[in-house]
Amino acid sequence: MISIRLSRPDEGARVVEIWRRAVDATHDFLSPEDRQAIDELVCDFLPKATLWLAVDAHGYPLAFMLIDDGHMEALFVDPAFRGEGIGASLVRHGLSIHPAMTTDVNEQNGQAIGFYEKMGFKRTGRSSVDAQGRPYPIIHLAMRRS
Template identity: 75%
Template sequence: MIRRSRPGEGDRIIEIWRGAVDATHDFLTPEDRLAIDDMVRGFLPQAPLWLGVDENDHPLAFMLIDDGHMEALFVDPAHRGTGIGAALVRHGLTLHPRMTTDVNEQNDQAVRFYERMGFRQTGRSPIDGQGRPYPLIHLEYFS
């Protein structure tokens, strides 16, 4: 099931984010990982997220979309490969049929995931959104 996040779910959302980043972002320096963690803890719990939840309404994954741009998609590592991330993306596409996103170039699994979902590369940036040396691939969904 997919639903909006609720007040009080911030700790679980941060837990999902940390687990997913630790499982997929091994290219981050320890210093950058800590700095990003501080930044994320400051905004993510209050952000208007879409959650993928289990039959007990327990969050397993989340997605943040801002004006048709998917800013974040993170899945609890214990639930990767179950289809919850794809379900969130499909939900986002019902709301924003030409949705865009950025993905770290070093995150090969994520790049392949988005390509399988129908996203195509529209550009590249040598740095991330905070000016760090982590190249981004810009993607857009084409049906």
């Protein structure tokens, strides 16, 4: 049984650990140099961010989501807990707050694109580079309710 709650300042190290494990499992397209540069940015930013956490019965974080003004900036699940519906639970929670939520996903991360489309997101566009101008195309997605 998982629950969803806001992060606490003392959980920064665990959040970074989740991010690193998830990226290492799903972002094999990143160059080592870009992976390191992004890691440095994440280590500085994530521990300070207000995140939605999916936690187990003991309060141990298994996944996190960052939403900024209706845009899901991040969704990462510890690979040890993938396939258990944790990411979907976080997305449903986000949609309960922001029904028209949007997100972006790396084009090379086909599993993530499939996940979001299964959740009901529709493609709304594509950028040839990521937000930092790196050569990783981005697919823009939005929840479209009928």
